[in-house]
Amino acid sequence: MRIIAGRLKGRRLEAPPESDLRVRPTADRAREALFSILQRWPEGAFLDLFSGTGAVALEAWSRGYGPVTAVEKGEPGWSCLKRNLKGSEVTAHRGDALALGAEAYRNQAVIFADPPYALAGEAWSTLAERARRWVAPEGLLVWETESDLDLAPASGWRLHSVRDYGRVRFHLFEPEE
Numbered sequence: 001m002r003i004i005a006g007r008l009k010g011r012r013l014e015a016p017p018e019s020d021l022r023v024r025p026t027a028d029r030a031r032e033a034l035f036s037i038l039q040r041w042p043e044g045a046f047l048d049l050f051s052g053t054g055a056v057a058l059e060a061w062s063r064g065y066g067p068v069t070a071v072e073k074g075e076p077g078w079s080c081l082k083r084n085l086k087g088s089e090v091t092a093h094r095g096d097a098l099a100l101g102a103e104a105y106r107n108q109a110v111i112f113a114d115p116p117y118a119l120a121g122e123a124w125s126t127l128a129e130r131a132r133r134w135v136a137p138e139g140l141l142v143w144e145t146e147s148d149l150d151l152a153p154a155s156g157w158r159l160h161s162v163r164d165y166g167r168v169r170f171h172l173f174e175p176e177e
Contacts, residue, residue: 004059026114045109047112048071048112058084069092070093098127120149132175140160144170
């Protein structure tokens, strides 16, 4: 696992052993596709929920997003995240993304959420309304799931597109006025 582009290009990231299934980093190929998609939206504040190792947050910071915030609650993700963030300006918050309040964040250009796949639909139902308050008017919410999951419509969001990359599905939502 490595940073693909920007000021940290080529930097290797620490990940838990492959046998530890509690953290599932977004693969390099899917991350590269994600940031190609994001070129259409303005840069700015970037919020990485369920951050795990911090690969997406670091990629965002490396490519010029800022401020970048990573939220992770569990091990071994938190320990990897803290080690991987050294030398960056990414802010890490240890906590449960599902417990964040409606006022936790504001004016995020991009919110990226990669909950555990088994909880992805439930997490979407829990956070969609709150996340709408966190995103900037011209911002974007990207929700990662397994490629066989379709998320239910949510008030305040318009589904822009769905993109599949192998086992990964990105649901891209824009805020409705």
